[in-house]
Amino acid sequence: MDTVAELTIVRHGQSVANVAFAEAHAQGVAAHGLTGRDADIPLSPLGWRQATRLGRWLATQPADQRPDHVVCSPYRRARQTWNRVADTVAALGVTPARADLDERLVDRLMGDLELLTPLMIAERFPAEAARLAADGLYAYRPPGGETFDDVTARVRAALVDLHRHHAGRRVWVVAHDAVVVAVRHVLEDLSFTELDAILATTPIANTSLTRYAHTRGRLDLVGFAVVPPSP
Structure with missing residues (x-):
């Protein structure tokens, strides 16, 4: 079967929710002050700087190591990450790849528990906290x-379409940690326990x-959760 030549999954830059959840955990409190939808959570100031650094690094890479095409989660933090990368690359004289959005690459949907910390879940939905502990x-x-x-x-399903429409090309997916986990589960047949x-x-x-290269007729992992060095 035809496949992309290279597949790179990029986790978005730090979001304000990443910061708020970490601070709530460190302080041992339930509330984090966030409102609205998970899909609308923006990058933090550090997240913007991370995306800028990624763009500067990408601009230093040879043309045959930059993406031919980008597919992005429609969540705000993912779109902001790629937009800052693309703007940074363009400012350095390199034409960024065209990007599409794919709803199938969003973060894990948490339903009624969206944007709730573990302590918030325990306080508001104790039965769900018990079920989570039991189910894993x-x-x-x-x-x-x-x-x-x-x-x-x-x-x-998104990967099948990437292979179909971008066979032989270098593709970046800008998304979420849950998508990285799912890709490794699909491409490497790793269990969730592993x-x-x-x-x-x-x-x-x-x-x-997280990078895969087409070798021996398949996509093989060549780098996992690697943060590129500052250029």
Whole structure:
């Protein structure tokens, strides 16, 4: 089957939710002050700087190592990440790749638990907190939300279309850590238990790259959660 020549999944830059959740956890409090939808969460000031650094790094890469095409999650933080990368690349005299949006590359849908910290879930939905503990992170389905099998199903369909429409090309996907996990599950046939063990030692950092190259008739992992050096 024809496939893309290279596939790189980029996690978005740090978001204001990444900051708020980390601060709430460090302080041992439930509330984080966020309102609105997860899809509308923007980058933090550090996230903008991370995306700028990624753009500067990308502009230094040889033409045959830059993406031919980009597919982006429609979530605000992912779009902002690629837009800043593209603007930075263009300002340095390099033409950025064209980008499309794909709804199948959004973050895991948490339904009624969207943007809730673990302590908020325990306080507001104690039965769901107990079910999450019993089912485990990957098998648990929040009310109105997704299991990781659901995430994998839509990511798998998106990958099929990438191969069909961009065979032989270098493609970047700008999305979320859940999408990175789903891609590794699909392309490497890793179980969620195996992936959980990997993530315990190698978290998927903001603006990190997970790269696959077409070798031996298939896509092989050549780098996982690698943050490019500052140029």
